[in-house]
Amino acid sequence: MPATRTVRASARAAPLRDRAPRPRCRPRVGCAGTVLRAAGHNALVTAAALLDRRELPDATRIVVKVGSSSLTGPDGRLDVDRLRALVDVLAARRAAGGQVVLVSSGAIAAAIGPLGLPARPRDLATQQAAASVGQGLLVAHYTRAFADHGLRVGQVLLTADDTVRRGHYRNAHRALNRLLDLGVVPVINENDAVATDEIRFGDNDRLAALVSHLVHADALVLLTDVDSLYTGPPSRPGSRRIARVDGPADLDGIDVASRGSAVGTGGMITKLDSVAIATQSGIPVVLTSAVQAAGALAGDDVGTWFSATGRRTSIRLLWLAHAAKANGRLVLDDGAVRAVVDRRTSLLPAGVTGFEGEFEAGDPVELVGSDGVVVGRGLVAYGSDEVPRLLGRSTADLRVELGAGYDRALVHRDDLVLARRRR
Numbered sequence: 001m002p003a004t005r006t007v008r009a010s011a012r013a014a015p016l017r018d019r020a021p022r023p024r025c026r027p028r029v030g031c032a033g034t035v036l037r038a039a040g041h042n043a044l045v046t047a048a049a050l051l052d053r054r055e056l057p058d059a060t061r062i063v064v065k066v067g068s069s070s071l072t073g074p075d076g077r078l079d080v081d082r083l084r085a086l087v088d089v090l091a092a093r094r095a096a097g098g099q100v101v102l103v104s105s106g107a108i109a110a111a112i113g114p115l116g117l118p119a120r121p122r123d124l125a126t127q128q129a130a131a132s133v134g135q136g137l138l139v140a141h142y143t144r145a146f147a148d149h150g151l152r153v154g155q156v157l158l159t160a161d162d163t164v165r166r167g168h169y170r171n172a173h174r175a176l177n178r179l180l181d182l183g184v185v186p187v188i189n190e191n192d193a194v195a196t197d198e199i200r201f202g203d204n205d206r207l208a209a210l211v212s213h214l215v216h217a218d219a220l221v222l223l224t225d226v227d228s229l230y231t232g233p234p235s236r237p238g239s240r241r242i243a244r245v246d247g248p249a250d251l252d253g254i255d256v257a258s259r260g261s262a263v264g265t266g267g268m269i270t271k272l273d274s275v276a277i278a279t280q281s282g283i284p285v286v287l288t289s290a291v292q293a294a295g296a297l298a299g300d301d302v303g304t305w306f307s308a309t310g311r312r313t314s315i316r317l318l319w320l321a322h323a324a325k326a327n328g329r330l331v332l333d334d335g336a337v338r339a340v341v342d343r344r345t346s347l348l349p350a351g352v353t354g355f356e357g358e359f360e361a362g363d364p365v366e367l368v369g370s371d372g373v374v375v376g377r378g379l380v381a382y383g384s385d386e387v388p389r390l391l392g393r394s395t396a397d398l399r400v401e402l403g404a405g406y407d408r409a410l411v412h413r414d415d416l417v418l419a420r421r422r423r
Contacts, residue, residue, distance in 0.1 A: 049282050049308035050219055056286070056299040059218035061099040061180070064090065064297075065208035068105035069225040070290035076120050078110040078138065082290065084145045086223075089294045090185065091149035098297075099180050101215055103188045103208040104142070110134035135189060142187050154184045157191040158207060169214065176215050205274035212283045213318055220278045220285045221296055222271055227289040229268070229304040231255070246307045275306050282312040320377055321417045326366040328357025328384060330410065337369045340376060341418060346409035347378065349390040349398065358384045367411070376418040378411035 050059060066086060073079040083106075090100050108120060108127060111134030121127050139155045146153050156176065162168040179186045188211060190204050205222065212220040232239040232255040245251060256268040275285045288296045288303025295302040313321075332340065336351025347367065359365055360383045367376040382390065390398060390410065399407035 049311075050284050051307070053286060053296075053301070053305045054299040056219060056297060057096075059098060061101070061215060061217050062093070062219050062221060062297070063101045063103060063208055063212040063215065063217045064221045064223065064293070065103040065204060066105065066223045066290055067204070067225070068109050070223050071104070071106040072109045076109060077112045078106055078134075078141070080141055083141055086290055086293060087142065087145035087149070089297065091146060091151055092294070093297055094151060094185065095149070101176065101180070101186050101188065101211065101217065102142075103204055103211055104138065105189065105204045107131045107134035107138050107189055110137040110141070138189070139187060146185055152184050153187045154179045156186050156188045158188055158211070159191050173214055176211075180215070205270045206277060209274040209277035209283075210318070212278050213281050213312075216312075217283060220283055221293070222274065222285060222287045223290040223293055223296075224271065224287065225289060226268075227292055227303060229254070229256075229272075229287055242304050243301065244305045244307070247309055277318070279306050279308050280310040280313070281318055282308045282310055284308045317417055320364055320379065320415075325364070326357075326377060327359040327363040328355060328365045328380075330355050330365055330367050330380070330387075332367055332369055332375065334370065337375055340367065340413075340416070344413060344418075346413040347411040347416070348395060349410050350392060350394050352387075352391050352410060354391065355384065355387050360384075365411070367416075374419050376416055378417070379415035380411055381408055381415075382410060 050056065056062070071078055071082050071086075073082075090102060093100050108130045111117070111130040112120065114137065115130060115133060117126075117130065121130055135155075135157070139153065142153050156172075156179075158172065162172050176186055188207070190207050208220060208222065211217075226234055228241040228243070229245070230239040230241055231253075242250070242254070251272075256272060271287060275287065278285050285306040286296045286303050287306065292300075292302040330347070330352050331354040332347070333351055333353050336347060339345045339351065340347055353370070355365075357365070359380060361381055362379055364377055365380045366374050367378060368374050380387075387410075389402075390406070395407040395409075
């Protein structure tokens with residue numbers, strides 16, 4: 001275990017702050033093979049979800065994500081005809097009375113020609129520069145295409161950070177809702193010009209899943225360059241289309257490690273990670289190709305339908321499970337692991353044997369067993385400067401020695417998500 005820097009304890013416990021740190025570069029389900037679920041009894045709220053693709057035509061609000069590979073030609077440059085074809089489909093949806101939020105990649109592709117680049121740049125600095133130039137060009141194309149249908153668009157540049165920090169989330173939620181109330185089609189992209197890891201991992205897939213939660217969408221439609229999820233790479237003989245996935249067990253034995261045909265910068269694994277974020281928070285997903293977008297929105301039997309497997313989750317716990325960066329670790333003894341995992345209790349100082357990293361009260365930390373296996377993640381109630389004198393001690397002892405402010409849980413169960421191994 002890495003050495004831990006311990007700071008002198010303060011006289012009083014730091015309050016739990018209403019803030020969130022910067023998110024991880026990729027969703028937690030894609031980093032360590034774990035899926036996180038809420039542990040507290042107040043974690044889930046009830047909301048109806050679409051049960052079948054045939055209900056999609058009646059959905060009030062849908063998020064559509066299109067990857068750069070669906071908007072570019074063989075030369076890697078933006079194909080305006082493909083963009084306009086997609087806009088025609090989305091405009092028809094608007095004309096039928098449904099609200100559409102578009103999460104669109106393609107900024108870098110839009111800049112390749114104007115900047116005289118031979119291909120998509122590989123170095124981060126040139127990618128950021130291209131994104132800065134291309135974003136305006138991309139939105140200009142969307143503005144003209146939607147204007148042909150009498151619709152206005154509003155550009156919204158987000159990072160995952162903006163969808164999970166509480167203050168940023170509320171502001172984004174209000175802005176997007178107001179745009180939709182005004183009849184505007186929000187065109188969302190990741191703020192690639194200032195992104196670091198996000199720009200390299202195709203994070204618009206995760207962003208689309210988080211945006212779906214942010215705008216309380218009825219469904220998420222992921223448009224890529226393959227028409228469906230298959231049992232193996234689509235080019236492999238014998239691979240079969242999977243029409244419906246009702247839970248993780250339906251993916252047992254499915255080979256998604258190979259890219260098959262190119263899928264933007266992410267690949268099918270990235271798509272399934274974003275599907276997990278959406279479906280586990282009560283939002284069904286359709287994955288299909290851009291050329292089948294009209295059929296997907298009409299509820300036709302195209303692509304793959306992923307049923308919602310959970311109920312709507314609070315954004316705080318969704319952030320904690322899928323996007324938050326852990327600032328440290330708490331090491332639990334075997335009894336604490338059983339209490340937290342099996343009995344869904346809060347984590348008390350008595351069950352913690354060690355820690356690593358530097359963190360403040362309110363920061364997310366990983367909870368690991370004595371074997372180093374992650375069992376959950378939670379918002380810690382104390383800073384790392386205070387934790388050393390709490391380890392292994394009962395709350396009763398701490399109350400007597402340090403005062404009533406120190407008799408609370410190290411991580412409360414309502415601020416805790418548990419990890420389970422992916423199938």
